[in-house]
Each structure stands twice: as C-alpha cells, then as structure tokens.
Amino acid sequence: MHVGWLTYLYQFIVGGIFFAAGVIYVIKSGSANLKLSEDRKWVIALIVGYFGLATVFAVWTILAIHS
Amino acid sequence: MNLMGTTIDYVILILYFVFILAFGAYFARFTKSTKDFFFGGQRFSWWLIAASLVATGIGSYSFLKYAQTGFTAGMSSTMTYLNDWFMIPLFMFGWLPIIYFSRIKSIPEYFDRRFDRRTRLVATIFTLLYLLGYIGLNFYLMGLAMRSLLGIPMWFAIPVVAVISAIYVTTGGQTAVIFTDLIQGLFLYIAGAILLIYGLSHVGGLSEWWANLDVAHRLPFPGFNRPAEFEFTGIFWGEGIVGTLAFTFINQGFIMRYLAVKSVNEGRKTLTFNTLLLMPISAVVVGCIGWIAASMVTTGHINTGVNAKDIFMIVANIVTRPGIFGFVIAALTAALMSTIDTLINAVAAIGIFDVYKNYIKKEAPDKHYLRASRVVSIIATLIGLALVPAFAQSRSILQAHYAFIAMISPPMLVAIFLGVVWKRFTPKGAFWGMIIGGLLILMSIIVPDIIVPIARTHGLTDGSEANIVFEAVADGPIMGPRGAYNWQEIFTEEDGSPTDFVIEYELRSQFDGTYTNIAPVWTRFDTINGTPVQRFCANLTELKPRDNYSFRVVNRATGEAFDAVWDKGLDDDKLPIIELVDSREMPESAPGNVSRFGFRTAGEYSYFRSLFGLVVTLIAGVAISLFTKPKKDIDGLSVGTIWAAKRKFKGGEPNEVAGEKVVLDVKIVSGEEKVVYLPREAMERLKANPGDLLYIADHRKRLGGLRSNHIHAGEAHDDGDFVIMSAKSFAEGNFRDNTPVRVEKII
Structure with missing residues (x-):
C-alpha cells in the first residue's frame, strides 16, 4: 500500500x-x-461534510498516485 | 532606502492604504455602544462574518511561509487548513451556543463564571500577554515581509501600517474590522487568483503543472512521521485536533467574530461555509506559489539550488508584471492589517471587560466604557509597536514568546474544554491543572527529551533527522536541496543505489559525549514528465538538542574528504543552518552551489509538546477534580445545560418552532419602547409569540445586517401590513426611512 x-x-x-x-x-x-428541524439539519450537514471531505481526499490521493 | 518594485506598484499600494483607511473610518457612525465596538452590535449575516474571517486567518507571513512549505512539501501544505472538521461538532453544538446564549464577552469571563475569580485572573494575564506579544510579533513579521519583498525599512513600514490599523479599529471597532476584513479578504483572493493564473500559464497550463510535480508534491498529506518539521502525525494532532480546539475555544478574536453574528444558527452557517469552502480556497491562495515553483524546477524556470525561503519573491517576480506586483504586495499588507485589527480589538475587549470593568471602574455609563475601549485600543497598538524592537533585536525574545504560547495554550484549552463538557470539573481542578500543566510544559522546553516518549509512539526518533537531498535535472549540475524536507526523498538501498560517498558527522553532546555517525549517500534515477532526474540522498539521524556538530563528506573510493560546517546560526524558522562549504565535490564533480539545509531537534517536535501539555493538564485537572467540590451554579455554561442559557438569553421560554421570514414596512412611533408590534398574519407566519426575540434588518441582503436590531415581539396588531417600532429602536438599528425590513424569529 x-x-x-x-x-x-x-x-x-x-x-x-x-x-x-x-x-x-x-x-x-x-x-x-x-x-428540532434546525438541529437535525445541522447534524446531517456535519455528517455529509465528513464524508464529502473523505471523498475529496480519496480522489485527490488517487490522482496523485496514479495520474 | 533601496526600494524594489516600480512606481505603479507603489501608487497601487498607497491608493490601497488610503482606501482602507477611509473605508474603515466610515463605520465609526455605526459604533454607538460597547456592544457595537466589540461585537458589531451582534447583528451580522453569516456570509459577511465568513468572508471577514478569511482575511483574519491569513497573516502577511502566511504567503511566505506556505509558499516555502508548498515548494518543499508540495500540496500537503494545505493540510493545516483542511483538517478542522473533526472537532467542529463540539464547537457547533457546544462552545458556540454556550458563549452566545450566556453572553460571554471574553475568554477570562468564562473562567470566572464557570470556575472562580482567581482562575479568571490567571486566564486574563495569560491571554493579555499572549495577545500583546502576538500584536508585536505580527508587526515584526510584516516588517520583515515588507523589507524582503519591497526593500522598505521596517522602521517606516511598521508605524505606517500600525497607524492605519489603529485609526479604523479605534473609531469603527468590530464593525470596521469586519467590513475592512471583507475587502481585505477579497484582495487576498484576487491576488492569489492572479498569482495562480499567471503561474500556471508560465508553466504551460494546469495539466503541464501537474505532470511536472512528483508524487510527493501532489499528495494531500506529508510523510507519515518525517521529516520532523512537517510530518503528518504531528500536524494531525497539533493542528487538526489540538489546534482546531485551541483556535475555536480560546482565540478571543475568533470568538468575538462569532459573537457578531445575528444568531447561533447564523454562526453555524459561517462555521460550515468557512471550514468547507473558504479555508480550502485560502490554502490554495497561500500555497499555490510554492506548488508552481516546484513544477518550475522541473521545467527549468527555477534553479534547484534556490533557497526555499525566498521562493515567494522569486516566483512573484517571474510571473507578475508591474502593477500586478503592487497589487500582490497590497494584498500581503491587507493580510497583516486584517490580523492586527482583530488582535487590537480582542485586547481592548479583555482590557475593558476583565481589567477595567472588573478591577478599576465597576459601574459607569456605557459611553464611558466606549471611550475607555478606544483608549485601550490605542494603548494595545503602542505596546505592540514597543515590542517590535525586542523581537527584532533578540531571537531569544522571539523564542520566549513562542515558548510562552506553547506553555499557556494547552492548559487554558484543557480548562475550558473540561469546563464545557464535564459538569463535575471543579474550580480547583481548573486552577491547579493550569498551573501544573503550564509548569510541566515549561520544563519540557528546558528538558526537551521528556517529550520524546510521546513522539516515539508515532515512530519519531529520539534525536532529530537532517535529510540532505541533491539532484541533477537532466544533464545539469548537481544541486540541492529542493526536496530536503520531502519524505519521499529519504530512500535507501531498497529503492536506490549506494554511492562511493558517505557523510561522517561528529557529535559532541552534553548527554552522550562525543561520537561519530556515518550516513551513506544513496542515488536514484527518477523521471518527472519525461525529464531524467538523478537524486542523491543522505539521512542523518540521532542529532540531539544543543549538540555541536562537524560534518565531513568522504569519498570512500578515493579517500578524499571535504569538510562541511554548521555555521551555528538560525534561520527565520529557528532552524539551525548547516552549510556544506563546497558542494561541487558532492558527490560527483559538477558545477553547483553552496547548499543549505536545516533540521529540527527532538525538542522541536512542537506539535507533540502540545499533546504532552494536553495530557499532563488533563491528568492533573481530572485528578484534582475527583477530590474537590464542583461549582453548583453553572447552568448555561456546560454542554448539558444549554437550554438554561437559551432561557436566560431570551428572558423566557425559548420558542424554537421554525417559522418563515417576512418583509414589512415600518411605522415609527415616538418613545423608547424596546418592543415591536407585528401584524397578526406576520406573527403566524413567523410562528412567533409575544415575548419572542426577533431580528429585524433592512430588507437589502447585501448589507449583511449592517442596519438591523434584535427586539422582542409585542402583541399582534390588526392595523395594517407594517411593523410598529419606537423611534429609539429604529435609531439603534440604523434603519433608513421608507425602507422595508425583513423580520425573522430568533428564539
């Protein structure tokens, strides 16, 4: 790896x-x-943000190593 | 004065100064109370605060520092900007609502309310010393930047920038800070975009730039545990975990900006937008010059032997034109001013709320405190200026300041953090935890080896390492050390070939006596974008703090030896400078240049010192708390009690049923009543009840809340489609006649 x-x-x-x-x-x-809908929205935003960042960094790493 | 740059560059710079001064001073009219002066009236929209935080987060030295890091370590220079998200939940749902709803005005005030007065006193002294030193340091670093970039003497540049910053902060307070930072942030981004576009076009476009980077320069993270000055685990713990908590929990300037938003929900928007979008852009803006420079080495635009510290200036000179260069310099100055103005305002807040109002004049009209705030702002600027000669003349003072920050930050952070998340945490635990933690950190600065066990858990060596990398691009000369800090350049027999050369280095250590180490020199052939590159690498290990060194390069085949010396100096990053006197002989005879490289000692694993500080303070604080009594009345000051803070903030039961926003005309009535009356239909759409706290703003969103006010709702009326507001509330909100307002329910 x-x-x-x-x-x-x-x-x-x-x-x-x-x-x-x-x-x-x-x-x-x-x-x-x-x-509360506002709090629920923000918790979802936090989780989406985490996975969004993980995805961006994964793509970045793939491009760095393989392109 | 031996000035660099062209006339048009200076014209742009002067015009910029004049514009910022006038623009900042304009906002004096919106500052009528201490709430306005320190928190902008707590009225602004998320996007305005987010944009202003961009400029605050980028210092003038960031461009130079991250250009250097980007050049040596590649795109992983972005890591310090991009790893904040993990700790954001605690700020978003913990600290932010606590400080907002409990109306905390300063960090030391929280220490008082959550713990006791003596803990507040310690926090006040620590914070003031730190902030005042930081103002002086920023002035000094700005002066260094202006001198190296334009040749402007420090004695001229620093007072000019100080006077401009002080004028608009003193007159306009936080509102001026926010709006000038908005402009300065735009300037920074435009300057970054210019450098990026010009730079990319210079190396043949985006795809060529990418192709000319090696893998190490492309990756988003640096080496796992090396080199010591920029390695992944240290940055992850030091910046991502501890740094994020420190920045969001104990940075007075940052917190004051979040207290300037119109609601907690608006603060969450600011936080999200800033962390996920603006900080990545900022990372590109400050680092792109270094990444382009790394690519330009391969294309031959830049000599590989260039000193990484000069890379910003070198590339800016290559890729920009007269006028554009002036714009870039103005942006650098903007970065400084936007950091300084925040610090001045933060010092003034602590000076007023924690010192003047707490010890000197406890009861006085708000107008008096507003005047005092302006005086304290001027004093803070003058103290910052007075510290500049000290920073300039003595490295030991500079190092003492860094050591002081390292000493106070982890204990304060642990005290606040435990105070927020653990209701059982006691005042004695906080006070003595801070004292014990601070003293142990101080000891770790004097005896750095006590940090080594923590550093070792992540594979860091007892001593430090110095990596020497030389490379020959195509058939060109052998030079270095572009990749000196680049983990991928540390290669051994597994992926390189041995040479006839070794580096012998003799160490005379106060701990270990005198001994000699030998490092083999390895070579490897690489290809970057079709260009053959031969690299030579040696990895010196077990260098210990306060050692004396001598170096010798030996050709084992011929027996020839070449002396190298450490000049015992320190560079701007506190790195000892080693100079190989004659690298022409190293390791093949070829025309070259003198190479310099630096290393850090075990004691310089500063990120792990933070971790050490956290651990020892945590242990001390928890242990003492288990044997002492917790404070009883802490409602609203820890995570499980935020509902109580909301109730106090509103002055009644919170109403958190989501409603719509409505736009209405205003009917002004005489009087000073701090209640507004809305049409029944509007109250229903807002889902508001009498007594709820409303936010009323000029309907033009582009103003960002500049003309707005928080007012409680009265009984609904049926007289027409307008909001009834007293003349005093209308004036406090800086509303304009015959302009509709947008109403929303806050709580």
Missing part, C-alpha cells in the same frame, strides 16, 4: 473517531436536539 493511503486512512479513521464521538456526545447531552 502506498504511504499516501496510510496517511489518508489515519486521517479519516482516527479523525473519524473524534468526529463521531463529538456528534454522539452533543446528541446524547441534548445540545443537539434531533426533534
């Missing part, structure tokens, strides 16, 4: 653990109230 993928996986797995912990914590604590 190219070292570029090692850094990618570290970033989005370890970073993802922090991210998921943060999302779960704010929901469990009641700071993000999923019954």
